[in-house]
Amino acid sequence: MGRPKKTRGMKKQMRLAEEEEILLLKQWIESQKPDSGSNPLALGPLPERAKVGKLQEDGVFSRYAGVTRFDQLPISDKTKRGLKEAKFVDMLDSQRAALPHALCGRDLLGAARTGSGKTLAFVIPVLETLHKERWGPEDGVGCIIISPTRELAAQTFTVLNKVGKFHKFSAGLLIGGREGVDVEKERVNEMNILVCAPGRLLQHMDETPNFECSNLKILILDEADRVLDSAFKGQLDPIISQLPKRRQTLLFSATQTKKVKDLARLSLRDPEYISVHAESVTATPTTLSQSVMIVPVEKKLDMLWSFIRTHLNDRILVFLSTKKQVKFVHEAFNKLRPGIPLKSIHGKMSQEKRMGVYSQFIDKQSVLFCTDVLERGLDFDQAVDWVVQVDCPDDVPSYIHRVGRTARCNTPGKSLLFLTPSEEKMVERLHEAKIPIKLIKANSDKVQEISRQLASLLVSFPDLQTVAQRAFITYLRSIHKRRDKEIFDVTKLSIEDFSASLGLPFTPRIRFANLKTKKKGVFESSIDIEPGNDDDDDDNVAAPRRVVKRKDLLGDDLEEEDFALRPNEEGKGGDKSNKDEGVPMPGTRVSKNKKLKISQHRPSGTRVKFDEEGNPVAPLAVVAASATETEVALDEEARNDYYKKLGEQLRKVDHEDKKVEKEKRREKRMKAKIKRKQGDMEEEEEEEGDERSASSEEETGRKRKRAKKTYFDDNGDGEEGGKINTDSVSIAELEEMALKLITQS
Ligand SMILES: Nc1ncnc2c1ncn2[C@@H]1O[C@H](COP(=O)(O)OP(=O)(O)OP(=O)(O)O)[C@@H](O)[C@H]1O
Numbered sequence: 219m220g221r222p223k224k225t226r227g228m229k230k231q232m233r234l235a236e237e238e239e240i241l242l243l244k245q246w247i248e249s250q251k252p253d254s255g256s257n258p259l260a261l262g263p264l265p266e267r268a269k270v271g272k273l274q275e276d277g278v279f280s281r282y283a284g285v286t287r288f289d290q291l292p293i294s295d296k297t298k299r300g301l302k303e304a305k306f307v308d309m310l311d312s313q314r315a316a317l318p319h320a321l322c323g324r325d326l327l328g329a330a331r332t333g334s335g336k337t338l339a340f341v342i343p344v345l346e347t348l349h350k351e352r353w354g355p356e357d358g359v360g361c362i363i364i365s366p367t368r369e370l371a372a373q374t375f376t377v378l379n380k381v382g383k384f385h386k387f388s389a390g391l392l393i394g395g396r397e398g399v400d401v402e403k404e405r406v407n408e409m410n411i412l413v414c415a416p417g418r419l420l421q422h423m424d425e426t427p428n429f430e431c432s433n434l435k436i437l438i439l440d441e442a443d444r445v446l447d448s449a450f451k452g453q454l455d456p457i458i459s460q461l462p463k464r465r466q467t468l469l470f471s472a473t474q475t476k477k478v479k480d481l482a483r484l485s486l487r488d489p490e491y492i493s494v495h496a497e498s499v500t501a502t503p504t505t506l507s508q509s510v511m512i513v514p515v516e517k518k519l520d521m522l523w524s525f526i527r528t529h530l531n532d533r534i535l536v537f538l539s540t541k542k543q544v545k546f547v548h549e550a551f552n553k554l555r556p557g558i559p560l561k562s563i564h565g566k567m568s569q570e571k572r573m574g575v576y577s578q579f580i581d582k583q584s585v586l587f588c589t590d591v592l593e594r595g596l597d598f599d600q601a602v603d604w605v606v607q608v609d610c611p612d613d614v615p616s617y618i619h620r621v622g623r624t625a626r627c628n629t630p631g632k633s634l635l636f637l638t639p640s641e642e643k644m645v646e647r648l649h650e651a652k653i654p655i656k657l658i659k660a661n662s663d664k665v666q667e668i669s670r671q672l673a674s675l676l677v678s679f680p681d682l683q684t685v686a687q688r689a690f691i692t693y694l695r696s697i698h699k700r701r702d703k704e705i706f707d708v709t710k711l712s713i714e715d716f717s718a719s720l721g722l723p724f725t726p727r728i729r730f731a732n733l734k735t736k737k738k739g740v741f742e743s744s745i746d747i748e749p750g751n752d753d754d755d756d757d758n759v760a761a762p763r764r765v766v767k768r769k770d771l772l773g774d775d776l777e778e779e780d781f782a783l784r785p786n787e788e789g790k791g792g793d794k795s796n797k798d799e800g801v802p803m804p805g806t807r808v809s810k811n812k813k814l815k816i817s818q819h820r821p822s823g824t825r826v827k828f829d830e831e832g833n834p835v836a837p838l839a840v841v842a843a844s845a846t847e848t849e850v851a852l853d854e855e856a857r858n859d860y861y862k863k864l865g866e867q868l869r870k871v872d873h874e875d876k877k878v879e880k881e882k883r884r885e886k887r888m889k890a891k892i893k894r895k896q897g898d899m900e901e902e903e904e905e906e907g908d909e910r911s912a913s914s915e916e917e918t919g920r921k922r923k924r925a926k927k928t929y930f931d932d933n934g935d936g937e938e939g940g941k942i943n944t945d946s947v948s949i950a951e952l953e954e955m956a957l958k959l960i961t962q963s
Pocket residue numbers: 305306307308309310313330331332333334335336337338471472594595596597599600622623626627
C-alpha cells in the first residue's frame with residue numbers, strides 16, 4: 219500500500235494526529251453503538267447537511283447506524299480517502315446494515331443478495347480494526363480473510379488494496395498456483411492481512427517455520443456457508459483450532475448458514491444476524507429477469523447453440539456440470555464457428571490462465587463456459603448480460619449464486635435455466651425460495667439441430683471424440699452423485715439419445731458390475747478414467763482433493779434397480795437374460811424402462827466401435843473422411859458394399875476361429891483323460907503292492923475308495939453339486955482299464 223516519503227517531523231505530527239483520530243473514533247463508536255439485535259436499516263438517514271462526528275465538545279457524537287454515506291461512518295480518514303478514490307460514496311443496503319455492528323466489534327452473520335456489496339462490508343471493518351489497534355509489521359497477522367475459491371480471494375485482495383491504499387498494512391494473497399509456496403513462506407510472516415484459500419493457509423500453518431496467528435484480531439469467512447460445508451471441514455477445523463478465541467468473526471454470504479453447530483465451531487460471541495433481503499419478496503436481485511425452459515438432455519446442445527447464435531452481442535456465462543463438458547462444448551462449438559468468441563474456465567487451469575480468460579471475458583462480448591468454480595462471489599464488473607445454466611444446479615443456494623453473476627449492484631441482468639423433464643420439480647423449489655422464475659418455451663423455428671455437425675466433427679477429430687465420451691460419462695456421473703434424488707434421476711435420462719446428441723457415433727460402454735448387495739451396485743465405464751484425474755467434483759480449486767476410485771465412477775449408493783443400464787449386445791435390445799453383468803460387454807445399453815431408440819439424426823456411416831480399452835475404432839472412418847466438415851455425405855452404395863465385404867470377411871474368420879477352438883478343446887480333453895488314466899494305473903500298481911504287504915482287507919478297501927474319489931464326487935454317482943461331471947470316466951471303464959493293466963503286466 220502507498221508509502222509516500224516524509225520527514226521525521228512530519229511523521230511525528232501525523233502519528234499524533236492519527237492517535238487523536240483513533241481516540242475520537244473509539245469514543246464515537248462506543249457512544250453511538252446501535253442496539254444489539256437492531257437493524258440499522260430501520261433507522262432513517264441523517265438529515266441532509268447534518269453535522270457528522272463530534273457534535274459538541276462534551277463528547278456528543280452523531281449517530282452512525284442508519285446513515286447512507288461512507289463519510290458519515292466513524293472510520294479513519296485513510297479509509298475514507300481510499301473509498302473516495304475508488305468512487306464509493308453511497309452505501310448499499312448490505313453495507314448500511316452490517317457496518318454499524320461490525321465497526322463496534324461485534325461478531326456478525328451477514329446474508330445479503332448476490333452483488334449487493336458484501337465485500338466492502340467486511341473490508342472496511344478489517345482496515346479499521348487494525349488501524350485502531352495501530353497495527354504494524356512487527357505485530358504479524360492481524361486479520362485473515364478466507365475465501366472458498368482462488369478467484370474470489372484474488373478479487374477480495376484487489377478490493378482490499380484499492381480501499382486500503384492509504385493504510386500501511388502489508389497484505390498477502392495465499393491461494394496456491396500463483397507463486398510457489400516456498401516464495402510465500404519467506405514473506406508470509408511479515409504480512410498483517412492474509413487473504414487466502416483454506417488449503418493454502420493450512421499448508422502455511424503446518425509447514426512455515428514460525429508462522430503464527432496468535433495475535434489475530436479479526437477473522438472473515440467470505441461465502442461462509444460454502445467454507446463451512448463438509449468439503450472444507452478437514453481444512454477449516456484445524457485452522458480455527460490454531461486461532462485465538464478472542465477475536466472478531468464476520469461471516470458473509472448470499473445464502474447464509476445459521477446452523478448452530480457450524481457457529482459453535484467458530485466460537486462466535488452473540489453474533490448479530492444481518493439478513494438484508496430476508497423480508498423482501500424475492501431472494502434474488504429485483505433487477506434480474508429469470509426464465510426456465512424444459513429441455514430434454516439430448517436437446518440441450520441444440521438449444522445452447524441456438525441461444526448463442528441469437529445472442530451474438532452479449533456476454534454470456536454458461537454453467538455446465540463438469541470440466542469435461544466444458545472442454546467438449548468449448549472445443550466443439552469453437553470448431554463450428556458460432557460468430558462470437560468462446561472461452562472456458564475450469565478448476566484444472568493454471569491461475570494465470572484463468573485470470574487471463576476472466577479479464578478477456580469482461581473486455582469483450584463473448585461466451586464463457588464454466589463449472590461451478592465461477593459460481594460464487596465473482597464480480598464480473600457488471601459485465602455479464604446472461605447467465606445460462608445448461609445443467610441444473612445442485613440446489614437452490616447454488617442457483618442463487620450462479621445467477622448472481624449478473625444483475626449486480628442494482629444493474630439489469632438475465633438468466634436462463636435448462637431443466638430436463640425429470641428435473642422440473644426444481645421450479646417448485648425455486649418458487650418456494652422466493653425466486654421469481656418464468657417458465658418459457660423455445661421458439662422451435664429458431665432451434666438449430668447440431669448433432670449432425672458434431673458427429674461429423676468427431677469423425678474428423680478423433681481426439682474430440684474422446685473428450686465427448688468423457689463429457690458424456692462425467693455428466694451422468696454428476697447427475698447420479700447429486701443428493702436430491704427427487705430431482706436428479708439418471709435413469710430418467712434418454713442415454714442413447716444424449717450420447718447421439720454429443721455427436722458420438724456409439725454410446726460409450728458402461729459396465730454395470732453387479733456386486734453382492736444391491737446398495738453396492740456400481741457402474742463402470744470402459745473408458746479409463748484415472749483416479750483423481752477425472753474428478754469433476756474438485757473443480758473448486760480450493761476444495762480438498764478427493765481420490766476417486768474406479769468403482770466410484772457413478773457413486774457407491776447406486777441401487778441395482780435405480781440404474782438398469784444392462785450390458786447388452788447391440789441389436790438384441792434390452793435382453794434381460796444376460797445375467798453376466800460383471801463381464802464387459804460390447805454394445806449399447808438400454809434403460810430397463812426404455813426401448814432401444816435408434817437415433818434418426820445420427821449420421822450414417824460414422825458408427826464407431828470401441829476396442830477393449832474403450833478407444834474408438836471407426837470402421838467407416840476412411841469412407842467418412844471424404845465428407846465435408848459440416849455434413850456427412852456418404853455414398854450409400856459404397857457403404858453397403860463395404861459392409862457386405864466386411865461381413866463376409868468376419869464370417870470367414872469366425873468360422874476358422876471356431877474350428878481351431880474346437881480342435882484345441884478336443885486335444886485338451888484327450889490329454890486330461892490320458893493323464894487321469896495314467897494316474898489310475900499308478901494307483902492300481904501301488905495298491906497291488908500294498909495289497910501284497912497289507913495285513914488286513916480293511917486297509918485295501920479304504921485305498922480303493924480313495925482312488926475312486928480322485929475322479930468322482932462324494933456321492934460317487936458322477937454328479938457334482940447336482941451337475942453331471944461330463945469329463946469323468948465311468949466306473950466300468952476304469953475297472954476295465956485297471957484290469958487291462960494288471961493283465962498286461
Ligand atoms: N457502495 C457501493 N457503491 C457502488 N458500487 C458498489 C458499492 N459497493 C459495492 N459496489 C460494487 O457492487 C458490485 C458487487 O459487490 P460485491 O462483489 O461486494 O457483491 P457481493 O454481495 O459480495 O456479491 P456475491 O454475493 O456475489 O459475492 C461490485 O462491482 C462492487 O464494486
